Amino acid sequence: MEKNEVYEIKIEDIGNDGEGIGHTDGMAVFVKDAMMGDTARVKIIKVKKSYAYGRLLEIVEPSVFRVKPVCEKARVCGGCTIQHMSYEKQLAYKWNKVKNCLERIGGISNAAGLMEPIIGMGYPFCYRNKMQFPVGIDKDGHAVLGFYAGRTHSLIGLSECAIGHPVNKEIIRVVKEFIDKFHISVYDEKKHRGLLRHVLTRVGFQTGELMVCLVINGDSIQHEDVLYDMLSEAVSVFRTASGVSAEKDELRLGGTESDKGLKIELKSLMININKEKTNKILGSESKLLYGDAYITDYIGDVAFHISPQSFYQVNPSQTKVLYDKALEYANLTGDETVWDMYCGIGTISLFLARKAKQVYGVEIVPQAIEDAKENARLNGIRNAEFFAGKAEEVVPEMYDAGKDGAKADIVVVDPPRKGCDEKLLKTIVAMAPKRMVYVSCDPATLARDLKYLTAHGFEVQKVAVVDQFAHSVHVESVVLLTKAHK
Ligand code: SAH
Numbered sequence: 001m002e003k004n005e006v007y008e009i010k011i012e013d014i015g016n017d018g019e020g021i022g023h024t025d026g027m028a029v030f031v032k033d034a035m036m037g038d039t040a041r042v043k044i045i046k047v048k049k050s051y052a053y054g055r056l057l058e059i060v061e062p063s064v065f066r067v068k069p070v071c072e073k074a075r076v077c078g079g080c081t082i083q084h085m086s087y088e089k090q091l092a093y094k095w096n097k098v099k100n101c102l103e104r105i106g107g108i109s110n111a112a113g114l115m116e117p118i119i120g121m122g123y124p125f126c127y128r129n130k131m132q133f134p135v136g137i138d139k140d141g142h143a144v145l146g147f148y149a150g151r152t153h154s155l156i157g158l159s160e161c162a163i164g165h166p167v168n169k170e171i172i173r174v175v176k177e178f179i180d181k182f183h184i185s186v187y188d189e190k191k192h193r194g195l196l197r198h199v200l201t202r203v204g205f206q207t208g209e210l211m212v213c214l215v216i217n218g219d220s221i222q223h224e225d226v227l228y229d230m231l232s233e234a235v236s237v238f239r240t241a242s243g244v245s246a247e248k249d250e251l252r253l254g255g256t257e258s259d260k261g262l263k264i265e266l267k268s269l270m271i272n273i274n275k276e277k278t279n280k281i282l283g284s285e286s287k288l289l290y291g292d293a294y295i296t297d298y299i300g301d302v303a304f305h306i307s308p309q310s311f312y313q314v315n316p317s318q319t320k321v322l323y324d325k326a327l328e329y330a331n332l333t334g335d336e337t338v339w340d341m342y343c344g345i346g347t348i349s350l351f352l353a354r355k356a357k358q359v360y361g362v363e364i365v366p367q368a369i370e371d372a373k374e375n376a377r378l379n380g381i382r383n384a385e386f387f388a389g390k391a392e393e394v395v396p397e398m399y400d401a402g403k404d405g406a407k408a409d410i411v412v413v414d415p416p417r418k419g420c421d422e423k424l425l426k427t428i429v430a431m432a433p434k435r436m437v438y439v440s441c442d443p444a445t446l447a448r449d450l451k452y453l454t455a456h457g458f459e460v461q462k463v464a465v466v467d468q469f470a471h472s473v474h475v476e477s478v479v480l481l482t483k484a485h486k
Contacts, residue, residue: 001025001047008060011038014093018082018473020056029054033075035085037063065089070125070162077147077156080163080471091120091467094475098443098465106447108460115463119321124470127315129297131164132281133172133199135179135186143179143186145172145199153189163471165203166242167264170234171212175199178230182223187216192277195221200272200281200308204297205316208263210235211295213270213308215282221271228269228290235266267291272308282309299323302350304375311344311368315468322439322466322476323351326412329437329462329480332356336409339433341391341424346372348412348439349384356410359384362394392421399427408433419445422452429456436481443477450479459484 001024009022011034020034022042028051034040039061042054059066069075069083082090095118102111121127133145136155144157160169179186179196187194198215212231214221221227242264269290274283286293286308294305297312299320306312313319326348330338332355340349343361345368353359353376361384363369369388376384387394391413399406411433413420419442428436436458440446450460458481468476 001027001044001052003044003047005044006057007042007044007054009034009040009042009054011036011040011063014085016097016473018085018093027052031056033084034059035063035066036089037065071158073156073158076149077158078149078151079147079161081473083162083471087120087124087470090124090470091118094118094467094473095465097473097475098446098463098477101443101447102450102460102463104447105444106450106454108447108450108454111463114460115465118465118467119318119325120467121318121470124467125162126164126166127317127470128161128164129203129205129316130312130314131161131168131201133158133168133201135175135196135199137186143176143184145175165201165205165264167203167210167235167238168201170238171199171201171231174227174230174234175214178223178227182226184221189277192217197274198281202295202306202308202312203264204295204306206298207296208265209267209295209297210264211268211270211306211308212266213268213272213286215272215274217275219273224269224271224289228266231269232266235264239264267295268293270308284309299347300351302347302375302381303378304345304347305371305378307371309367310371311365313347313468318466318468318476319347322468322478323348325464325466325478326437326439327352327355329464329478330355330410330412330435332410337407338410338412339395339408339431341395341411341413341420342415343372343386344368344414346375346384346386348414349386350375350379350381352412353381353384357383360408361386362389362391364388364390390421391415392424392427395424395431396427399431406431410435410437412437412439414439415445417442417445419449425449425452425456429453429458432457432483434483438479438481440477440479441474443475446477446479450481453481454484457484458482 007024011020011022013021014036020031022029031054033056041058044054046053067086074083099111102108136144138144146156146158185194187197195218200213202211272286294307336356338356338359340361343349343363349359349361366388369386372386461480464478466476
């Protein structure tokens with residue numbers, strides 16, 4: 001097989017990143033945008049020893065799993081990678097991904113028998129409560145807001161995004177108008193010049209509160225009062241228009257059929273200052289222009305204040321589903337001491353606190369711990385205590401010091417993609433909780449950690465898979481472990 005050759009290939013499988021996989025000439029060929037079940041004409045772009053990468057030229061015979069993407073620019077946009085896969089197939093693919101990891105990496109041979117059916121979304125669009133649009137200028141000199149094409153830094157202009165809240169369409173339109181009207185300079189990342197870098201929006205899906213935050217390479221932006229008026233006006237037009245479409249049952253938000261669009265209101269206009277030459281979107285300082293410096297949202301009946309920098313789960317309706325699963329698995333009676341490790345702003349901790357005797361949370365980002373404490377106060381929750389630091393340092397130290405705090409009836413972990421540090425797992429084994437609930441955003445590291453835990457006296461009881469990120473390949477799972485009966 002040589003580079004630039006063209007083959008007709010039957011696509012037989014789906015890879016880890018959603019790409020199609022076929023075989024020809026004794027080689028596996030990975031083809032982005034090709035779908036399991038397609039017969040496709042593929043141009044070989046890179047050849048390795050036993051596999052190759054190909055580019056999809058033409059679909060000769062489309063797969064039954066293929067659907068027309070909702071977004072025109074789905075193929076180039078780096079946001080959704082599998083919008084061209086039917087939602088049912090996406091769910092089956094994600095469930096299988098978890099099962100394969102548990103079997104192959106975790107050595108759990110009866111994984112399928114332990115796994116509950118995947119919990120998908122009722123309506124897998126308009127679900128994200130946070131969007132970050134990079135700003136640029138097109139070749140005609142007009143402002144564009146959009147997304148970076150997959151794995152690149154070329155900006156694709158968009159007028160709306162199918163997985164974000166529908167109000168974003170109005171915000172994109174208004175900000176572009178504002179830039180053109182006042183000739184606001186736009187950031188050029190190569191030259192590190194220009195003012196406006198990104199537009200961040202956050203919506204409280206339960207409250208309808210909207211935050212717009214302009215990320216700038218400077219300390220202030222001119223005509224902010226005009227921008228505020230333009231945004232307020234657009235939001236009120238949106239509210240009226242969505243009232244009409246809600247009657248027609250067209251406005252639906254992720255997971256639910258709701259009229260939440262009706263309530264949307266501009267609560268906060270902010271700037272975030274980022275003068276660094278960096279890929280990081282936000283700088284450390286934010287300034288309030290109008291309204292409050294935060295919006296409020298609820299998960300279940302727990303309220304959260306969300307500022308531009310706060311970490312907050314992006315799919316609120318499925319987050320509730322996920323936490324309900326964690327709560328179900330924790331099976332609290334009110335007498336338990338619970339540890340929530342990798343607790344972020346205390347979302348799971350506070351969700352569990354009402355049903356537990358005492359909750360302890362640990363998290364590496366000090367600001368998140370400040371937010372967690374503030375959120376506990378906001379909700380009048382007094383039985384939650386939070387510690388800033390690395391879980392693999394704080395917990396073992398407390399355990400070794402023999403403090404009461406390192407005792408646990410229930411341990412919850414929700415680590416980032418790289419999974420738990422083995423030092424932490426070792427301490428959890430020593431703590432010997434009755435039950436452990438492992439919330440994971442990466443099935444491969446989950447499986448690796450389960451292998452350790454099952455080798456050290458735990459047993460996997462149940463696994464739930466919850467789709468938090470429709471049209472992407474990411475998958476979230478919750479696992480219940482108990483101490484094995486010997
Ligand atoms: N449970 C929270 C956050 C989960 S995301 C929620 O549901 O919202 C994982 C969190 O782990 C992030 O907040 C990240 O900052 C934190 N983290 C990463 N490495 C860590 C470590 N070594 N110790 C403690 N927390 C860590």
